Amino acid sequence: MTHSDPVVVDFPTRKPGVPFPPPDYDGYRDHQGLVLSRLPNGARAWLVTRHEDVRAVLTDSRISSNPSHKGFPNVGTVGVPTQEQIPGWFVGLDSPEHDRFRKALIPEFTVRRIRGLRPAIERTVEERLDAMLAAGNSADLVADYALPVPSLVISTLLGVPPSDRDFFESRTRTLVSLRASTDAQRETAVKELLRYIKRLVGIKAKWPGDDLISRLLAAGSIAPHELSGVLMLLLIAGHETTANNIALGVVTLLRNPQWIGDDRAVEETLRFHSVADIVSLRVAVEDVEIGGQLIKAGDGIVPLIAAANHDTSAFECPHMFDPSRSARHHVAFGYGIHQCLGQNLVRVEMEIAYRKLFERIPDIRLAVPDEGLSIKYDGVLYGLEQLPVRW
Amino acid sequence: MRITIDSERCVGAGQCVLSAPQVFDQDEDGIVTLLAAPGPDEAAKVRIATALCPSGAITAHEG
C-alpha cells in the first residue's frame, strides 16, 4: 500500500487507564475523519470515525465484508474466521451470496416473532435472579447474570433441550473469557460446540420440533453443512455482545439512577457504550472515495462504531448518557445489509434484564469502587471482565 | 405522501415496523409490506423509518 498521508496511528487504542470510547477518537473525527492506522499485526487500515462516513462505508457495494480478500483488517488476537473455515458464516459474505442466508433467517427475527419470545425470556431472567438471590447477598453480575441470560435465550431459540443447556452455557462462557481460559481451551470449546450443533441438527432432521433449526431444515435453502456455521454465527454474534451491554448498562444505570425503570435506557446504552466498536470490518475491492479521502482497492477499513455514535454532528452532547434523546440512528448494530439480525431480540432481552433486576433487587449496588471495575482491554468487544455487586 | 418499497433490498431489520407500526409490517418472510397509506399524522414517523432503514428499501415521496 502506498499513501502520501504521513500520519499513521497505532490501533487499537483501548488500554488500561484510557476511558472508552478513547478520547483519541474525538481527535481523529474532528480533524481528519479518516485516519491511517497500524494494526497489531503491522498491517495498515483506514479508521473511519464520522457517523456519515461510517454509514457510507457500510452501504457501498465496492467495499467488501469478505475476510478472504487481501487487505482485510485483522484487529483481534483471535483470527477472523473465513468461509473456508466455517461454511455458512454469512456475515463474511457479500451480496448476493450473503442474501440467501439472511433471507432464510429474517422470519425468525421479526419484531412479531421476537415479541412471542417474551415469556420465555422473562422466565429465563427470573430463574437466574432466583438462583442469585438464593446464593446470598452478593454476586458477580457478569458470570451470574449477564453471560448466562443471552446464552440461555439463544439455546431456547435454537431448540437446545433443557438438559443440554448447562453444557451449552459452560462452553459459550469459555469462549468469551479471555483471561479465565487459554487459547487451547477456547479452541476445544469451539470444536465441542460445533460437534454438538451438528448432532443437534441431525436430531432435528429426524425429529423436527417447533424451533429455528427444524424450520430452516424444512425450508431447505441452507444446506445441512452450512447450517452449523450459521448456528455458530448466531451463537457467537449474540452472546458476548448482549452480555456486555447488560453488564455495562447496569453500571450506567447505577450511576444514573434517575433512569432506572425507563425502557429508553436500552437504546441509549447501545449507543453510549458501543461494545461492537470494531466488529464491522471491511476491505475496498475497488478505489472509492469516503469523506473526501481516496481509499484504494485492497485497503483495509475499520469503521469505528463508538466514534460514529459519539459524533457531535449526529448526537447532541454525545458523551452524556441521556435516554430521553432519540438515539435510534446510532450504528451500534452496524448499517447496510449486515445490520444486526438479532437487534430486536437484543432490545427485548436488555429491557427485561434491566427491569427484572431492579424490580427483584432494588437495593443492588456495586461492591467495588468505580475505578476498581475490570475492563476487557484485550477482546474485540468492549466490556467488563467482572461486575461485583451486593444487596 | 406516497411510499414505494423495494422488497428485494429489504434485509428485515424491522426498523420501519418499530418506527411506524400503523404503516409498515413484516410479512411471513420477514420482508417489509405496506399496511396502509400514511395519514398526515404518520408522515413524520415514515420519514424516520426511511432514514433508519439500513438497506434503502423504503422511499417516501412527499406531496
Ligand code: HEM
Ligand atoms: C447488543 C447486542 C448486539 C450487538 C451490539 C450486535 C452488533 C452487531 C453488528 C455491529 C453487526 C454488523 C456486523 C458487520 O457489519 O459486519 C451485527 C451483525 C449480526 N448480528 Fe448482531 N449484535 C448483537 C446481538 C446479536 C444477537 C442476539 C444475535 C442473534 C441471536 C445477533 C446476530 C447477528 C448476525 C447473524 C449478524 C450478521 C448479519 C448479516 O451479516 O446479515 N446479534 N451485529
